[in-house]
Amino acid sequence: MPRRQTGSLALCAIIASLGLALPAMAHPHVFVTSRTEIIYTPDGAVQALRHRWSFDEAYSAYMVQGLDKNGDGKLTPDELAELAKVNIESLPDVDFFTTAKANGKAQEFGKPGEEGLVYENKVLTLTFTLPLKTPAVANRSFGIEIGDPTYFVAFEVAAEADAVTTRDAPKGCVVRVMRPPKLDTATQQRLAQEDITATPDMSAYVVTTRALVACP
Secondary structure, eight states, X not given: OOHHHHHHHHHHHHHHHTTOOOOSBOSOSEEEEXXXXXXXXXXXXXEEEEEEEEEOHHHHHHHTTTOOTTOSSOOOXXXXXXXXXXXXXXXXXXXXXXXXXXXXXXXXXXXXXXXXXXXXXXXXXXXXXXXXXXXEEOSSEEEEEESOTTSSEEEEEOSXXXXXXXXXXXXXXXXXXXXXXXXXXXXXXXXXXXXXXXXXXXXTSOOOEXXXXXXX
């Protein structure tokens, strides 16, 4: 079983542990709106990504069930800390839902950290830092791809122009975001009938978003 599919099933187990009984069928189970900051070192190397992932309202509601320990009707970062930790610990199993290339060369990631969760306006948002194992010189380009090829989790980069930004990038570098085309209704309905245990072939569909930092 491919690693990403294994990770998706691990995510399904997390959902079940929180009391959400989902059918074995249907893609996707979770919808995520993504925002990312690409962080550079003073000498112009990429050192980390700062992800901000907002979950859909339905999934958010199930995720926070029973976490308001003091019963005040609000969820504090402290009350969400354990859930944030569980999310971060599961990310390596799904390859962080992220790939990165510096000057066309694939990069490896280190241990994610600085995680936190907030619950506002019925939306649960996970923020964390994903460091590169080794800072990467990207004097021509640095690209990232965010998504789940199995389509268990549907990622969508936020519509705002600054959904993907840089921090301390070399002068003249610009960010370009390439969003996948919307799947037509018939395709979405067909995918909704797929059995997630059958490892569906998603190679014919583009379900990930790419962003490229191009430098002069």
